[in-house]
Amino acid sequence: xxxKRQWVIGFIKIVFGCALFGIAFNMFFAPIGLNAGGVSGxxxxxxxxxxxxxxxxxxxxxxxxxxxxxxxxxxxKFFVGSLIGMLxxxxxxxxxxxxxxxxxxxxxxxxxxxxxxxxxxxLVFASGASTGGxxxxxxxxxxxxxxxxxxxxxxxxxxxxxxxxxxxxNDVSCALYSGVAIFITGRVIDIVVYRFDYSKxxxxxxxxxxxxxxxIALQLHRGATFLNGQGSYTGNExxxxxxxxxxxxxxxxxxxxxxxxxxxxxxxxxxHQVLGDxxxxxxxxxx
Numbered sequence: 001x002x003x004k005r006q007w008v009i010g011f012i013k014i015v016f017g018c019a020l021f022g023i024a025f026n027m028f029f030a031p032i033g034l035n036a037g038g039v040s041g042x043x044x045x046x047x048x049x050x051x052x053x054x055x056x057x058x059x060x061x062x063x064x065x066x067x068x069x070x071x072x073x074x075x076x077k078f079f080v081g082s083l084i085g086m087l088x089x090x091x092x093x094x095x096x097x098x099x100x101x102x103x104x105x106x107x108x109x110x111x112x113x114x115x116x117x118x119x120x121x122x123l124v125f126a127s128g129a130s131t132g133g134x135x136x137x138x139x140x141x142x143x144x145x146x147x148x149x150x151x152x153x154x155x156x157x158x159x160x161x162x163x164x165x166x167x168x169x170n171d172v173s174c175a176l177y178s179g180v181a182i183f184i185t186g187r188v189i190d191i192v193v194y195r196f197d198y199s200k201x202x203x204x205x206x207x208x209x210x211x212x213x214x215x216i217a218l219q220l221h222r223g224a225t226f227l228n229g230q231g232s233y234t235g236n237e238x239x240x241x242x243x244x245x246x247x248x249x250x251x252x253x254x255x256x257x258x259x260x261x262x263x264x265x266x267x268x269x270x271x272h273q274v275l276g277d278x279x280x281x282x283x284x285x286x287x
Contacts, residue, residue, distance in 0.1 A: 022092025037158020122192025
C-alpha cells in the first residue's frame with residue numbers, strides 16, 4: 001500500500017512538472033524563439049529549420065534511441081518514470097500551444113520562463129524520473145560524475161543547444177537570452193531537487209558541554225558528538241560539541257544553547273546531504 005501511494009505521488013509530480021514546463025515553453029520561450037535546451041530545444045530547432053512536424057512530435061521521435069540506452073544503463077524504474085515523463089512533456093508542449101504569449105521584455109521571459117521550467121523539471125527529477133532525451137544523457141553523466149549537481153550538468157549541456165538556437169534563428173540576442181533562461185532553469189532545478197537536503201552543522205564550544213548535549217537530545221531529538229579541543233591562548237582542554245540539525249531547528253538550537261550558557265561560542269555551517277538516522281539515506285541513484 002505504501003509503495004502504491006509513493007508511485008501515485010511520483011506520477012502526479014511527473015505530470016504536474018511536465019505541465020509547468022509546457023506552460024513555460026508556450027508562454028515564455030517559443031513565442032520569441034527562446035530555447036530551454038534539451039530534446040525539446042532540439043525539436044524547436046528542427047521544426048524551425050525544416051518547417052515540418054510539431055515540437056512535441058519531434059521530441060518523441062528523438063527520444064526512442066535514448067530510451068533504449070536508459071533501459072540498459074539506468075534500470076527499469078527510471079525507464080518507466082522517464083517514459084511517463086517523455087509522453088507527458090510531449091503532450092504538454094502541444095496541449096498548451098493555445099496559451100497566449102506573454103508580452104514582456106525578452107529578459108523577463110527568460111527569467112520567469114526559466115523559473116517555471118526549472119520548477120517543473122525539478123519535480124520530475126526529484127521523482128526519480130526524467131523527461132527523456134538529454135535528461136537521460138544527463139543522468140548517465142551524473143553517474144559518471146556524482147559530485148556535480150544535476151542542475152549544473154543540465155546547464156552545461158543545454159548551453160550547446162542555446163548556441164545552435166542562435167545559428168538557426170540567425171539571432172545572437174536570441175542565443176544570449178536562451179543562455180539566461182537555461183542558467184535560471186538549472187539553478188531552479190537544483191533548488192527543487194535538493195531543497196530538503198540542506199541542513200546545518202553546528203560546532204558549539206561551551207564549559208557546559210554535557211548539559212548542552214543532553215538538551216539537544218531531549219528537545220531536538222538530535223545526536224551530538226564531543227570533539228577534543230584546546231584553547232590557543234589559555235592552553236586549557238575544551239570539549240567541542242558537533243551536531244547536525246534541520247534548518248527549521250536552528251533557531252531553537254541557538255536559543256537552547258544561549259539559555260544554558262550565554263558565553264558559548266557557536267559556529268553554524270551549511271551542510272548539503274547529511275546521511276544517517278533522522279536525515280537522508282544513501283542510494284546509488286541519488287541525485
